[in-house]
Amino acid sequence: MSHAPPERNAVWPPDWLAGLPQAACLVDPVDLTVRAANAAAARLHAQPMAALVGLPVVQLAATPEDQLFWLEAADPAALTSGMSLHTDSLVMQPGGRSVAVERRIAPVLTAEGGPAWLLSWIDREAEQRLAAEVGRLAGELGATLASSRDAILVTDLDGRVRGLNAACAALWDLPEGAAELDGWDDAQLLDHLGERLADPLGYADQLHTRQQALGQATPGSADARCAVDRIACADGRIFERRLMPQYGHGRPVGWIQVWHDLSPALAQEARLQLASQVFDASLDALLVLDAHHRVIAANPAAAALTGQPRPALLGRSPGWLLDGPAGPIEALLARVAPGRPWRGELQLQALDGIVPVQAHLIAHAIQDDADAGACIVVLRDLRERVAQQRQLRELAETDGLTGLPNRIRLEQQIQATIERQRLGAAGGGGFALLMVGLERLDRINDSLGHGCGDQVLVEMARRVGAQVRGADTLGRLAGDSFVLMLDGADAAQAEAVGRRLLQVIAEPLTLGQVKLSGLSLTIKASAGVALFPADGVSADTLLRNADSAMQAARLQQGGELRFYQPAMNRDLLARLQLDQAMRLGLAAGQFRLQYQPQVDLRDGRILGAEALCRWTDPQRGPVSPAQFIGVAEETGFIAELGDWVLHEAVAQAARWHRAGRALPVSVNVSALQFRDAGFVAGVARALAEAHLPPGLLELELTESLLLDEVDAHLQQLQALADLGVRLAIDDFGTGYSSLRYLKRLPIHRLKIDREFIRNLPDDTSDRAITHTIVQLAQALGLDVIAEGVETDAQHRALCELGCASFQGFLVAGALTVPDFEALLDPPQRKLA
Secondary structure, three states: OOOOOOOOOOOOOHHHHHHOOOEEEEEOOOOOEEEEEOHHHHHHHOOOHHHHOOOEHHHHOOOHHHHHHHHHHOOHHHOOOOOOEEEEEEEEOOOOOEEEEEEEEEEEEOOOOOEEEEEEEEEOHHHHHHHHHHHHHHHHHHHHHHHOOOEEEEEEOOOOEEEEOHHHHHHHOOOOOHHHHOOOOHHHHHHHHHHHEOOHHHHHHHHHHHHHHHHHOOOOOHHHOOEEEEEEEOOOOEEEEEEEEEEEOOEEEEEEEEEEEOHHHHHHHHHHHHHHHHHHHOOOEEEEEOOOOOEEEEOHHHHHHHOOOHHHHOOOOHHHOEEEOOEEHHHHHHHOEOOEOEEEEEEEEEOOEEEEEEEEEEEOOOOOHHHOOOEEEEEEEOHHHHHHHHHHHHHHOEOOOOOOEOHHHHHHHHHHHHHHHHHOOOOOOOEEEEEEEEOOHHHHHHHHOHHHHHHHHHHHHHHHHOOOOOOOEEEEOOOOEEEEEEEOOOHHHHHHHHHHHHHHHHOOEOOOOOOOOOOOEOOOEEEEEEEEOOOOOOHHHHHHHHHHHHHHHHOOOOOOEEEOOHHHHHHHHHHHHHHHHHHHHHHOOOEEEEEEEEEEOOOOOEEEEEEEEEEEEOOOEEEOHHHHHHHHHHHOHHHHHHHHHHHHHHHHHHHHHHOOOOOOEEEEOOHHHHHOOOHHHHHHHHHHHHOOOHHHEEEEEEHHHHHOOHHHHHHHHHHHHHHOOEEEEEEEOOOOOOHHHHOOOOOOEEEEOHHHOOOOOOOHHHHHHHHHHHHHHHHOOOEEEEOOOOOHHHHHHHHHHOOOEEOOOOOOOOEOHHHHHHHHOOOOOOOO
């Protein structure tokens, strides 16, 4: 607040207020109310003049400073004290809007000679708007200069720096702001730029030369406006420098230097040159189309693919060359837009014929919207790929070993025949599907190697193929199975062909056909027949049913032919369900081992035990071994189950051994388990883990397994014997025995099959066979034990025949471990 002497003007009548340009009012010094106001005051306060008159002036006080003044003005002595106020303030309008003003308050004398306060306002908002606009423009100009990507430097005529922008400071590593460069001239600036320029001296010479040329040019002429040259930086960048004189009042006052980075443009030019080289060198045919889909550029590959010279392609639509999948190529081009390319296969009409091509249609814009619809057409020759696909399809649908159709092509051809039958094109009559499966092929692979097994498959494919008519289809499924589709054949014809094939397959393999180191092989096969439409109306169903019939034939020990019956699938499903239940049951701990005592015939002492596998399924209850063992052998689960039995039996024998009972345990070994290359190592591992002496483990193998492929199995048997494990021939006498091979095997014991014990002592033939086996064992130094002894009469007969030991229900069946151990405690049972 400022105080000044009161103005002693001539008396102002209140009606003079109307002539004042500024808003004003008279305030009564006693009650401080508005006594009069002019129209400008009414407009400023956005109220009628009548509303202002009589209003307490404090209500017009918008700032604390005004309010304080009027509080002091209430003192009658204030008018004569010289108190006044002249500052910037605010006027508050109805609605809350504020107006910036210059406000004056001073004492005056009225016409009547009495004192009053004169309150006036000058609207400063327009001035502030103008100042703000000037500031805004200056800010925008500064921001534009600061944001320019070009480096800008302003100097006076002597080279002293007057200004620069951020881009210039960043380019030449200068401080931002001319104040920090105060006193710098051309020489100092050149010293600073020296390390950043590829040729500092050349830079200085060029600058001096350009300045001289501009200085000598006629003011206002084109030569006096700008000089342009190029500057190379040490980092490899190239800048275009523009040197322009700065004029003031028609004469030069300084210099403006602008550096524009040409590196991106030069790089773009290099990229365009590279793109041109790539365009010409591309192996794909490239056609560039304008907005009217006329060819404006074509590369050499396009000329080579079409057989047309490049000039012949220009100016033409590609419609005469290309056919789309759904009509003319123009329809495809019309759908192509930026971000929506089209890719697919087309047919190209080349001079040398139709060429399949992979096409990629891409929209492009060279300059502006006038290019809308322009496209790039990329064409790739698919002839080689089509040939490769045809070859791959041939490989995918052909058995690589025999050259016959595989399952994929078989199903396609069977389904095609079904469709022809439905349409009556094949004359009706149906057809037969014959599936032939070779037996023992896995044994040949295991014992003689897969190479020998492959030779067998090739020879069998040749034999079967020689029996096929031209209208029939022969193929090979995975593994050991062949499929023959007999077009138009009925059941009788299918059976005749099937039995002929079984005979052909069973003919011995000669050494000229398969090199087997002097061995001769005879292969058996099983066959299954499914008829269309009786046994199925789809390729998958017919193949599945033919396979079911073949599996049923295999259960007859091979060499048989069976026709499909619906019950076969039910039986197969039941076997598959049983197999799955067994696998889950083994993991869930549903299997247990029980032990049948092996007893001395003379004194009844328990000599050992045979481990027997038992299974209790939660849904099925106890499942007979006769029911699940065969399925386990058929599905291959017997190997996993047998391994579990071996480890469990060895662990139990070890527990008895640690308890002071050296009790040998016998374990049955399946053919699949024995043929496993890791079987011997698995036995050794089980013995080592349980710390069981090898002599307390006996492995029982069937006679047919041991005497079949003796040479191949002898090494495996000898390895087991070398471990110290005892070996026994189970069910001896039921197979085809060969004494020549028997004496070579490292066997410790023969087990007489229960078939020869059941009718003792009455059946003279069984008695003679049993006696012969006992004498044979004694002659070869082998132990002998009889199975299935159930009566005292059988026991006495075996004693008379010299048999040393037995097992059977006469003593006990399969027992749990506690029940078995109860038999071990004395007194032991004595048998007469």
